[in-house]
Amino acid sequence: MALFLEPVFQQRIWGGRNLEQFGYDIPTDTTGECWGISAHPHGPNRVINGPYKGETLDQLWKSHRELFGNDSRDTFPLLTKILDANDKLSVQVHPDDDYARQHAGESGKTECWYILDCKEDAEIIYGVDADSKKEVEELIDKQAFDDLFHRVKVKPGDFYYVPAGTVHAIGEGIMILETQQSSDTTYRIYDYDRKDKDGNKRDLHLEESKAVIDVSNKTPNTTPEVTKYGENTYTEFVSNHFFTVGKWEVAESLNYEKPHSYCLISVIEGSGIVEVDGENFDIEKGTHFILTSEDKNITFKGQLTFIVSYS
Known part of the structure; x- marks a missing residue:
């Protein structure tokens, strides 16, 4: 039997109310993410139909692996989200599997984006305009972000593959469906000096970012x-x-x-x-x-x- 899932909503400083377009009853005016298919401990979905109704996806993964072809991996491999970037996201980078398992205790985070909708002239940050790790580190230290970040215009229907190590950010006015490894490890490089609801700037992770940035990831590299x-x-x-x-x-x-x-x-x-x-x-x-x-x-x-x- 197909497993239908109850969405989990995540509040984000950059979120809004646009997820209502999908018929969701969202909880607040800063709802940034719908985790549609997730067994991650930060937001596992609950099954809403059939004999497993009420169980969470992570529970099913542990107790009924036959539903998943007896997949031998320790954790459910993927996470599907819909993101409402009512405001621009922080510029960030994710680690690969080796670095993440050593430093964060979970898999790395390679992801991809399908642009569901966006405002006119919307853009993302994808990659860096630098030729070496040394140049990246120097530009980060000088906070010369206009010289560092590579910007790309987007439109509905576009698709972007974002391997671990790629500097990236979703711009204001974009809704995407994201498919990713089941990981929640993110290193922020720049957050526009924003403050949270308590008046504090969010943490940056500059040393970790320097360690994992891949300067070769400059342009989207998939052909549908x-x-x-x-x-x-x-x-x-x-x-x-x-x-x-x-x-x-x-x-x-x-x-x-x-x-x-x-x-x-x-x-x-x-x-x-x-x-x-x-x-x-x-x-x-x-x-x-x-x-x-x-x-x-x-x-x-x-x-x-x-x-x-x-x-």
Whole structure:
């Protein structure tokens, strides 16, 4: 049976109310993130249907590994979020697996972004305009951030792969769906001297950032592959040992063959139903669920677009 999940909302200094566009009842005016599919201890989702109703995804991962193809990894590998950057995010970098396990006790954080919506002329920071670690360190020490950060204009439908070590920031007025390794380790480089609700500046992590920045990550480096299946369209954005992420655009009906023993699904447009082994489930923009290894006969019906990922 498919596992439908209750979103977990995270409050952020840069958040807003735009997640209401997905039909969510958000808690505050600074709701920055919807964790749609998460087994991370900072926000595990709760199952809302079927025999496992009420259990959290991290509990299921521990006690019912057969739902996930008996995946042998210690932790659930991925985390799916929707972010509302009502204000610009801090400029940050994430460590790779080796550094994170040594210093943070969890995996590294390679991620990717699908731009759901954005204001005109919105931009992200992606990479650095520097040719060496030494130059990066000098520019950070001088706080010469205008010379350091590389800015890129974005538009709805764009996709960006953000490997660990890439300096990055989501700009003001952007909504994204993020697929990432299940990690919450972030090193801030610059935060625009903002203060939190208590009047304190948020911590920066300059030495850690210097240690993990990869100066070679300067430009987005994926080429989407588009395939038509009758009236339906599949776009594969990225596929590597961290994750495979793609987008299905369903016109009326799609007989879906899972490409992996279990798949993460997030509906980003439209509505319809998904029929799983003869049982129908209503789905709409903002629905998140997992097709488990037990789910065999799957059909999507309706006009809808969803992001699928697996690792």
